[in-house]
Each structure stands twice: as structure tokens, then as C-alpha cells.
Amino acid sequence: MVSYQGKDKEGKPVKVAYQRSQLSSQSDAIKNEIDPAFFNDQYWLLFPLHVAWDRSATVTDEGMHKLPLGNASAERVVVKYPSEGGYAPGDTWELYVGADKRVEEFIYHRGGTKKPSVVIATWADYKKAGPLLFSTDHHGTADGKPLRIFLSDVSVKVTGSENWMNAQ
Numbered sequence: 001m002v003s004y005q006g007k008d009k010e011g012k013p014v015k016v017a018y019q020r021s022q023l024s025s026q027s028d029a030i031k032n033e034i035d036p037a038f039f040n041d042q043y044w045l046l047f048p049l050h051v052a053w054d055r056s057a058t059v060t061d062e063g064m065h066k067l068p069l070g071n072a073s074a075e076r077v078v079v080k081y082p083s084e085g086g087y088a089p090g091d092t093w094e095l096y097v098g099a100d101k102r103v104e105e106f107i108y109h110r111g112g113t114k115k116p117s118v119v120i121a122t123w124a125d126y127k128k129a130g131p132l133l134f135s136t137d138h139h140g141t142a143d144g145k146p147l148r149i150f151l152s153d154v155s156v157k158v159t160g161s162e163n164w165m166n167a168q
Contacts, residue, residue, distance in 0.1 A: 004034050045134055045151055047093070048103055057081050067096050067105050068120050069140060074098050074105070083111060102126060103135065116142035121149070129167035130156040136167065 003017045008029070016034065018026050023035060043050065051059055062076040074096035083090040090111020098104045108119040121140030126133050138149040154167035 002035070002038050004038065009033075041151070043088075044138065044149055045154065047106075048095070051077070051079050051095070054079075054081075062094075065096065068094075068107055069105050069122060072104075081111065102133070105140075116145075118143055119147065121147060125150075127154065127167035129154055130158050130165040132156055134167055 001017060001019055005013075005015045008014050014029075014034075016030060018030055018035075020035070023031060026035075051057070058080045060078050060080075062078055064073045065076040066073050075098075077095045077097055079093040079095065081088055081091045088111065092109040092111065094107040094109075095103050096105045103123040105120070105122050108121075110117045119140065119142045121138040123135035123138060125137035126135050128134075134151070134154055136151045136154060138147070140147050155164040156167075157164045
């Protein structure tokens with residue numbers, strides 16, 4: 001279930017809820033704008049889990065490398081998606097993982113022609129919600145232009161529980 005609250009292209013308020021399993025029966029705005037934006041945002045939130053979940057991606061450990069934005073070094077893990085199928089065909093992610101096993105920075109290379117084609121960003125302000133740890137603040141560049149993505153109001157409802165746990 002996806003709940004979205006924001007503004008449309010004209011700046012008018014939009015509030016919708018839909019089941020991703022029933023996406024084909026949704027409006028063009030949901031299929032072409034809201035769901036791709038949701039999919040992108042959930043990747044920012046859950047990407048380390050996608051590395052484990054996504055069976056189509058090739059994951060390689062490239063050893064220690066200098067951080068793209070910082071002066072330290074971290075373990076570089078490259079995640080490459082196949083050139084066909086899915087929302088992100090041909091995309092490549094370079095994760096820089098610290099000694100604490102948290103992503104510190106990453107470089108994203110888009111597989112297709114859409115912009116931005118290269119994103120370099122930090123993974124910071126980690127918060128815990130239930131058993132999960134999330135990076136909620138990302139600073140960097142998208143095709144050389146300043147970028148900041150932050151995620152707020154993150155909460156988790158563990159299977160079998162009645163309660164949502166807010167990230168803290």
C-alpha cells in the first residue's frame with residue numbers, strides 16, 4: 001500500500017492511496033508520476049536491503065577505495081542491474097561501506113538516457129525504526145548540480161505487531 005500526499009505539476013494538492021499490486025488499474029498520474037517517484041524514494045530509503053533482495057543484480061566487492069566526497073576510505077561494493085527489464089535497467093550503484101557496515105557514500109550511474117545520469121551523495125543521519133537502520137539525509141550532486149534528499153516521518157510496523165515504531 002502506498003500513500004502519497006503532495007502536489008501535482010500545477011501545484012494543486014494531491015492525496016492518494018493505492019495498492020502497488022493493482023497499479024495497472026490506476027490513473028495515468030499514479031502510474032507515470034506518483035509510483036515512479038515512490039519507487040525512487042523507497043530505493044533511497046531501502047537500497048542496502050535491495051542489494052540483498054534483488055536477485056537480478058550482480059554484486060561485487062571491489063575492496064577498499066577512497067570515498068568519492070570524503071578523505072577517508074571505505075569498502076566499495078558495486079551493484080549492477082541487467083540492461084533489460086524493471087524500473088532501472090542498466091543502472092549501477094557504487095556503495096562505499098564503512099567499518100560499521102553502514103553505507104557512507106555512493107555513486108549512482110543511470111543505465112538509460114534520462115537525467116540525472118550520475119549522482120554522488122552521502123548517506124548520513126542514520127535512525128533506527130524497530131530492527132531497521134535507515135539513512136535519512138543525503139547531500140551531494142546530480143550531474144554536477146547540488147542535491148539534497150532527506151526522508152522524514154519514517155516508521156516501521158513489524159509483522160505481528162499492532163504498533164508503528166518511529167525512526168529515532
